[in-house]
Amino acid sequence: MSTALALTVALVLDAVFGEPKWLWDRVPHPAVMMGRLIGWADRRFNRDMEKGTARKAKGILLMLTLVIGAAALGLVLRHIPLLEILLGAVLLAQKSLVDHVKAVARGLETSLEAGRHAVSMIVGRDTSAMDAPAVARGAIESAAENFSDGVIAPAFWFLLFGLPGILVYKITNTADSMIGYRTERHRDFGWAAARLDDVLNLIPARLTALLLFPWGKKLSLWREIFAEARRHRSPNAGWPEAALSRSLGVALSGPRAYHGEMRDYPWVNPHGQEANPCDIDAACHRLWSAWALVFVCVAILSFA
Template structure:
């Protein structure tokens, strides 16, 4: 079976099953194991005077182990490859978590804030409903790139070793890739590697969202707004979703009780976002997912015929 058809089936399996509790209540999820490895390397190697060097060593260890496990699993054939890839994709869990924010807001402001805390790092303890909705939509855009398109891209490029390495680096970045006194040096290699691995997928995500959202006329504005983001990659899917749906995203938000002023993305768009706007964003993500699956199916069919 071609790798494109493997990926097509893995995406469909993930969308169908997501992360079944009956399985992960009995077995440790690969992301949990990756997190445990990162934590052990942090405790073992994070020494202040040589932190950048040991951070590079830690990254090499992580990439080597993840690639080796991915390669070993790939030897067991198509079914194992499809199931393993599905486990490392996160489309179903993403739309469920963001959908929970919309459902929470329909119940109460507090329920909406509680739901969005599960997916964002910003301070939402006093967030207004429109700010909660905006946070949920931004997370939807960024995590569609990080959790779906990027792992799918690296599986298509390098099979199970590729997706395993990507998920390992992405997990490390989420845990140690911060510019804090503890991780500014030790997490530097993981953060830079994550930026490199997400560079192409982030832009592909923006292209896909723009195409499925019918926003080609705004491509120049999307490019300009993407450059305003503090991340070299996260701004692309966020800007594409904002312009496709005429929403204003980014802007001011609070971290650790202090309000930080970030520039608006598509500032002329709708700012008073609601739970219904979250539903609209989720619908576009599903539509884009469907377009990606269809394209991969065609690619796989062509590979089979040729």
């Protein structure tokens, strides 16, 4: 079976079933197992008394081990076609992403507190003092970024290299989300995870921007997207955020607090309107439209 055909089926399974709670309440999700492994390695090898050079070297060795192990596991499991499809579906996140983002819109329609609680499930920033537009912005930003690294990037690497490709991507992305921070503890140990994640998301993030761009509007918007993506705190996340903000006509990003500390991040599409629950729903619709285009392209490849 070609990787394109396997990916086509995996995309459908993920879109239909998402993350069934009844299953993952009984067995650990592969991403959870990856997280447990990385957490153990962080506790075991990232020692506080060690200097930066030693920490960075251990972080590099950890990522080499994780990548080689994920690739080897994928090479073994890819010979079981049904398992390759099922794991591919499990490691995509279209339906679960949209469900979580929509929950923020439904929460805001109930109360600001409900919206804050819902958005706290999908963002890492402080949510207790957010106003309604900030909650909506957080949901839309999460939709853009996670569509890139939760759907397009894993699909991209699956299409190129099959199960080994998506496993290497997911273990790297999971490591980045756990140890790829510029904190005192992880600045050096998580350096390799953060840099490799940046590299693996380089092309998918820009593909996502193409998918989310409002093609009915003037192409000169690309100059604004390019400029804002370069100013963004992430080398990749700014691309899908800037493109989706233009599709919706809303302002994103801007100042926010992490662990009680305000950070003056630049605005994305600063002249856009304030976001609201209707914009969250529109963002979800845009994600499904982009997903449909990806599905059609992959399906055509599978029969080429």
